[in-house]
Amino acid sequence: MPERTLKIALPAISVCLFLIGWSLYVRTAEVSAFVLPPPEAILVALIEMVQTRELWDHALVTITEAVSGFLIAVALGISLGFIMARIPPVEWAAKPFIVLLQLIPKIALAPLFILWFGFGLESKIVIAAALAFFPVFSNALQAFKSVEPGDKDVFTILQANPVQRFYLLDVPSALPVILTGTEVAVVLAMIGAIVGEFIGGNEGLGYLAVAHLQNLAVPELFAVIVVLAMVGLLLYTLIGRLRQSFSAWHVSSETA
């Protein structure tokens, strides 16, 4: 069989085998449905849920939080990264905070943000942004710092002004590395939004998961997890596509 066919067929087969194995195990080992429901029960719950408006409302809330937090993180990360790359004293002054920010498990700040920003959307957006900020910022800082000196010489000879340097040299040079950071960031923003919903509030898929847990509606809980995975996959794929289209030249420069 040609390699291309195998690359499509084998993952499908392995997933099917996994689901069948799961189903057989639950039946033969008589595992309690409260612990691990069979996959078909989850599928039934999922089908019922997607027909309700409730699920979509909650999903929309989570997506709004994650995407807003992500966009804030991208804007802040790129601008701070650029400023610090351009003006080293700013980076030196900010260094202790950057290291601290790196070391703290940022998820531990979530309760604090709920305290400061309340139980609504705002606190979740802040948590999502806090988690997503770092990979964008550190990639942007590195990328803006590593613009080639020889390329800068060309722009010096051309007597380009700072604005021209920024959009004709710095941004396109740094973009591939920054976009790699955003791929990580979008996943972290999603985690931030969900954790925020776990802690407080009455909206979003994270809240829905906790609610189902409290009702011991385990198949529904699993169904929410499936939906969360789908939303995460959707956002990640979107950013991945964006990165590929922007950095086609970068990839080809590595293989040339």
Added chain:
Amino acid sequence: MPFDARQDRMEINVSGLTKVFGDGPSAVTAIKNADLTMERGEFVSLLGPSGCGKTTLLRIVAGLESPTEGTVEIRGNAVWNGTRRSAAATRPVSMMFQEARLFPWFTVVENVALPLRVAGVGRKERTERATEICETVGLREFLHHRPNALSGGMRQRASLARALVTEPQLLLLDEPFGALDAMTRDALNIELMDVCARANVTTILVTHSIAEAAFLSDRVVVLAPRPARITAMIDMPFDRPRGLDLQQSMAFQKMVGELRHKLSEGE
């Protein structure tokens, strides 16, 4: 009046130029007390082994590196005022580097048009002018290619086109064809001589190839390392236009021998 006429032809005046990198015991003198004057339209090569300060000298003229002592004037305008470069003095200057330094996020024609874009020329006009210059250096079929899709020689052609698109008065070349194979290098050198003569640009070429320096130049400036300094200036008395067959002639071989001798004297 003859004095004034000479003043009018004066393009570059380098005087007492010294560059020291670092300070204290680790300081390195990259070039010491260099003097050089060039007339308009002249082609001068800076020839020497690595470490002789030829690239540093060129970068100071280009406004990329500030001198520690001494002055550089282009048409009477000082390039450096202390460590501040003068934009006015270096405006008519183009430079080529050992690497083509094309930008992979632009196509060939966009790369060539970049100097015009930076200078505020509109899209239509700059594309026309860039296309025209690309055609004269043999890039007609590659206008809309990405630089990464080109061979090394083609990239340097595009780099040359980018250097010429602004119709510079002064062209600074830092071993631009050093990384190319001998045949491509010969072809590009012939083209370079052509465009320089046609546009009457003043050219400074940094090279460590004796034959290349002798073949292209009106005058060769020989530099030596430790301490980095100018040790000789020799006129190349060959008629123009020059063809590759010049390199076979006795007179040329003799000149190459003399340059080699001057280079070894400086060691």
